[in-house]
Amino acid sequence: MDNFRVEKDMLGEKKISNDIYYGINTLRAIENFNISKKSVNFELIEALVLVKKACALANKKLNQLDEKKADAIIEACNRILSGDFLDQFITNSLQGGAGTSTNMNVNEVISNIAIEILGGKKGEYNIVHPIEDVNMSQSTNDVYPTALRIASIGLLRKTSEAFSRLQDSLQDKENEFSHILKLGRTELMDALPIMVGQEFGAFARAISRDRWRLYKVEERLREVNIGGTAIGTGMNASQKYIFLVTDILQNLTGLGLSRSDFPIDTTQNMDVFVEVSGLLKSAAVNLIKMSNDLRLLGSGPKGSIGELIIPPVQTGSSIMAGKVNPVILEMIAQVSMKVIANDTAITLAASSGQLELNAFAPLIADSLLDSLNLLENGVNILNDKCIIDIKVDLEQCRSNLENSTALATALVHYIGYDRASEISRRAILENRTIKDIIESENLIDTALLKKILNPFTLTSPGIPGK
Template sequence: MVSHENDAYRIEQDFLGEKPIPIDAYYGIHTLRAVENFSISNRRVNLHLIGAIVTVKKAAAISHQKLGNLSSPIATAIVKACDEILNGSYSEEFIVDAYQGGAGTSTHMNVNEVITNRALEILGYNKGDYHQLHPLHHVNLSQSTNDVYPTALRIAAISLLRPLSEAFAELQDSLQIKENEYQHAIKLGRTQLMDALPMMVGQGFGAYAQAIARDRWRLYKVEERLRQINIGGTAIGTGMNASLKYIFTITDTLQDITSLGLARSEFPMDITQNMDVFVEVSGLLKSAATNLFKISSDLRLLNSGPKGGLGEITLPPVQVGSSIMSGKVNPVMSEMVSQMAMKIMANDQAITLAAMNGQLELNAFTPLIAEALLESLEMMTKAILLFKEKCLEDIIINEDICKKNLSASCAIATALLHHIGHHHASELVKKAQQEKKDIATVLRESHILPEDAVKRILDPYEITKPGIPGI
């Protein structure tokens, strides 16, 4: 309600009293109270969530107009205001801190007020003239934070999950290109950082590609659970103050607007109070993060040096690495991916704790879930694409160093087990290490096997295939 205005402010009123609102502001008293109460992080609510809430508001206005619950001028103004926001206008008006009490009510009211005040302007009225068009009576008709917010979070999550799945597809393709490119380049495989067996460089990239393919599939499939929405359930999922016609109409309208295959939950109270689907999505992000961390860590290790480390690969130099050490170039893109993975794991813990601490018919900590989940989805997509573009695509394999390290190792002795037994093979390894000779030389000097057998058994390209070498 508006009681009076002066040159700089309009006065708005709520249950707790009055507040002066900047005359040009599209937000109102509920938003201002939230800003005063929750300014803790300097992080505003994720705009993907804002856009999803606006989309729900647009669908509600269209539905109420169809059902005759809103007049055509009011519904049309609300829809026009929503479209302007969805096209990027008024983003600066969404000023509530991402971390807030109230299960998302502050964010929800920020959206309601901005839509209302822009719609009032469209209708030719002043901002704050709520007796013409009201944030709650019109924009929020038949709705509650508790059905709008979870529905919007699912829409926002799906909208970010799809490009992430595509990013994983691109990463998988890049790894498979490297797999094919280096299918004939041989190197030393290692277990527990110790020499193990020969392998093809391409085989290593192929193993990475398989891990990423699993992540891609898991994230693609989890969207099915996100499509279940509780819009129309209102406060606790029972649907009080929302007609069945409205409930079915808004679901259909949201399907049409978003093209996301959304479906009304068979049990809206479940969606209202239980946040486990977001824990599931976050858990899959954590799983993907572990693979990304492993890959980026491996590449850093193989790149180490360039003279004092393994040096078997060279990562693209993208920036100078030190303010004091001349010529130093660090594996910054791999380090970036590793830190992203750590952050996603930390976000997963926050999402888990927030979801498990919901009580009875509502989870008061949904804003934390929303902020952490949407941040993880956005961050992982950006990190993957940058990693692919600025690191993976231009990796150079130093084949001479790979062959040198392999030939200097005794790992190839494992190929002899079927022919001379474990004990004799171990004695050859000990002798080679003591005399600083390679296994082939020591084996020839021992005259245990004929020369043609030695050559056949110790062929490193045969050792990288299934079967018993030399047979």
């Protein structure tokens, strides 16, 4: 028995193993874009299959597609969406052709599954044709962007939820540490007293803005150009189909999708994805800032700041015994750097489209979905393996504050700026605390000094002691 079949296209023939469900278009894409081991994101594949199912349902209802063929295509889509045949989607994530290779990969796999459902053999495209039947009333240029929006919304919701969980954990820490006074720093130098809880409160508010922005930007992704076909004019797609397929897609996805009122725009312009990526970049910036702060505050534990105790999750060195590194915080910083790099790629790709189509949609899709996956997973790991178990070294916080010159600022209204500066200089030179010098020289009444140095007074608006 021959283990191969022969498929033809306008460029010639190819022998294809009978074990595989993709066809000649996919095979050519594999040969042409053999640039890495990274295939197309599975969320995008599943969204594409969902779009194909919606199109088959619409074409069936409008009697444009034979009922038996339509049912076989729909069943093929259902099997893929249940998790079968995912190993058949192997086009490289980066490819020329605005995603045509990926669209054809999906068309061919669905077609050959449907052919077998109807009792035929793979490659017998007279039974179910990849383009004439599976791709009926469609183009890569409306299917691919529509699928990318659907996939992005799904991942965006998960990412937003991850940020929501992180926000909750940071707010819990804000409350837990609300009574612990420590040294605040500006430009890495001693500044003013601050509560540990206030530092975590600042983190929580930055993350809350990210969560809200990511939650709201979903609205931008809901407008789809399905039915616009090749350049958004809708040629080869009937008016009834254009309206019906959007309604069906809404029902299948459960998303508030809407038909673009000007698909020519939605087909060629990719600025919506730039906007989403820009908000992911903003979130990444906040995560890097927080990671850097937490690593600094937890540094040491004996030779540096050491005010926070970062949860140990693995040994840190193959040669330095006993060393434990803040690896989770290092991980989220690298995730965030990758998101920023992806944003640059998306920006360049979106700005490089010409006329009625952007040929660089695969780079946009790969980078955006990568960023969403990275942030969802990274933020959840950060929350579960670091933030919720962070502790404070109370003694180190007290020692760092008392041995700094930060308390001198609280005395300015009582002894003047110049005298306070002199006492600060003496404290450093004589290795004494500000409080010790004030008390030993009776510069301020003991009761008043205690009132001035009240932790909650020092970290609230107003003049300490008044």
